[in-house]
Amino acid sequence: MKKIACLMFFIVIIFVLMNRKEDFSQSEFDNVFSNLQKEWSNIFPDNNRNSGGVQFFEYIYNKIKPSKKEFDMYNKLYCGVSGSVIYPQTILGESGVFKKSNNANNFVRVKHIDGSYRCGFYYRCCWPCCCDIMNENVVDVVVEDINLKLKDGTFKYSVLTIPDPCSKSRVIKGKEVLVDPDNSKEPWGSVSAFDCRNKITRNSVKTPSGRIIFAVLFNSEKCTLEKYKNHKFYDEELAEKCNKRNNSQDDFQKWGMGDIFVNLARK
Helix, strand or coil: CHHHHHHHHHHHHHHHHHHCCCCCCHHHHHHHHHHHHHCHHHHCCCCCCCCCHHHHHHHHHHHHCCCHHHHHHHCCCECCCCCCECCHHHHHCCCCCCCCCCCCEEEEEEEECCCCEEEEEEECCCHHHHHHHHCCCCECCEEEEEEEEECCEEEEEEEEEECCHHHHCEEECCEEECEECCEEEEECCCCCCCCEECCEECCCCECCCCCEEEEECEEEEECCHHHHHHCCCCCHHHHHHHHHHHCCCCCHHHCCCCCHHHHHCEC
16 A cells, blocks of 8 residues: 555656646846846857847857756747847736746647657747748758756757758858858858858757757647647637748748748758
8 A cells, every 4th residue: 555655646746747837937037038138249249140049049058058947938038030039028928927828939830850740839039930940841940859958957858950051051251151042152141140160050059960959849749730730729820821921922921031041941
């Protein structure tokens, strides 16, 4: 009986830990956001943050070296596709209370590197960024599950990755740079945050696959298309807009980052 009681106790503890709610206060978010703003010039020396999710993630992980709670907050405060910051007020809303589904994220479905799919919350500046990461016919974005060593332990995360753009870099005017998609003889002025050295992005975090991380997919779960569409957080309006954007209808392809991220991660 004692063994059964002990087993039941541990099962309850595990259940509680797995289902506990994230608790982030307004002041905690404000402090983390303030620090991120202070580090802006270190993350983006030329002040160009276009498609800067890679640089945000790398700086947070390798330079700030936060605890898990801090890490989770930092990675909700930028859009990995655009590099735009996301304000704490957008996440917490008027109530100042954190909710898993909020005005700063969307519930998306993205292909996993193993061929299956993951659903989860992607933090974005605007809805077109969600469409871009789900546009699997054109854009090479996949989810990978990795262990990250943080200040207070090692934790498993689902991260969004792309191939290293610097693998296609060239030396132009004495500097190794990404090439303008429309003019192979010129540096890509729209995307200049990638520190290319010997065809590798130095200011990035690579996964074991060799791809680079540009964002975190929060509350990730394995899901089929049917499960995604039947999920309580599924957004039919977003799906319709993404279909129009991906099929160049209603000029939706010009919204958000336009084709900048699409060109960066194009298959």
